[in-house]
Amino acid sequence: MNLKTRNFITLLDFTPQEINYLIDLSAHLKDEKYEGIPHKHLSDKNIVLLFQKDSTRTRCAFEVGALDLGMGVTFLGPSGSQMNKKESVKDTARVLGRMYDGIEFRGYKQKDVEALAEFSGVPVWNGLTDKYHPTQILADFLTIKEKFGYLKGINFTYIGDSRNNMGNSLMIGSAKLGLNFIGVAPKELWPDKDLIDVCLEIAKDTGATIKFTEDKMEGTKDVDVIYTDVWVSMGEPKEVWNTRLEQLNNYQVDMSLMKNAKSTAIFMHCLPAFHDKETEVGKNISEEFGTLYPRVKNGEMEVTDEVIESNYSVVFQEAENRMHTIKAVMLATMSDSYE
Secondary structure (H helix, E strand, O other): OOOOOOOEOOHHHOOHHHHHHHHHHHHHHHHHHHHOOOOOOOOOOEEEEEEOOOOOHHHHHHHHHHHHOOOEEEEEOOOOOOEOOOEOHHHHHHHHOOOOOEEEEEOOOHHHHHHHHHHHOOOEEEEEOOOOOHHHHHHHHHHHHHHHOOOOOOEEEEEOOOOOHHHHHHHHHHHHHOOEEEEEOOHHHOOOHHHHHHHHHHHHHHOOEEEEEOOHHHHHOOOOEEEEOOOOOOOOOOOHHHHHHHHHHHHOEOHHHHHHOOOOOEEEEOOOOOEOOOOHHHHHHHHHHOOOOHHHOOOEOOEOHHHHOOOOEOHHHHHHHHHHHHHHHHHHHHOOOOO
């Protein structure tokens, strides 16, 4: 399997075989990390991390992964570059592509990461946009495979805003690898119909099923995985909270939903999660909306603290796996075939 020079923009660009290869390579690199086996296969390379949105996991995963592979890393935060301010994305791409061997982008617009890929001349990796979050999906699926031993046939429920970057990407990943995907949300928060149709077409070849329901108990009945994400994404205005709480406060993942799933089910979240008042946002939301929406009075929004801290939860294993899967993506797209 040779993915050298390929961009990693969306899982739609990759075959099931290629995605499985990246997951298997991630597991191999994780084993080497744990066994203390050096794997500095890219010691002559340098990459740049171009962030419009701050992140803990994405930045650390790329930096540690790159260093493990022997690469030099430059981080450009939200105020660290002139892109979209004094310089176009196209010009930024042509500058960075002459200095670096790979570019990671985490930002707002999918068209920006696509422009970087078109004009830079080096591999570009999507660390998150408004539309897709493909590196997260690799980490999620590696975690599921570690817990169950397989992916094809897993019954997977995503509950919450199913048209956001995570809802889109998890549906695509499930269609590609044969998971049975159920989106649980009010109809106005279901993904774009065109994307659903694309995934249904992919599912014909992989055996996956793609379904949506507004009924949270129906959508979590006897499933293997329950997954959720924050209700308001970074960059959305504060005013959105009132609308989203009204739409989703009844879709909080609590113990009743986990017990509705299989006894072996796991809970997943890409993090950060609002599950207590130990964050500024959690505290503010509980104070402002706790009376109107009792479910959030303790700073618990998309998931309860009880679920996060329970044996169902694999969120920190999942977070660690960001590093191993991102490392695999960088290695696979910057080197010749590696096994």
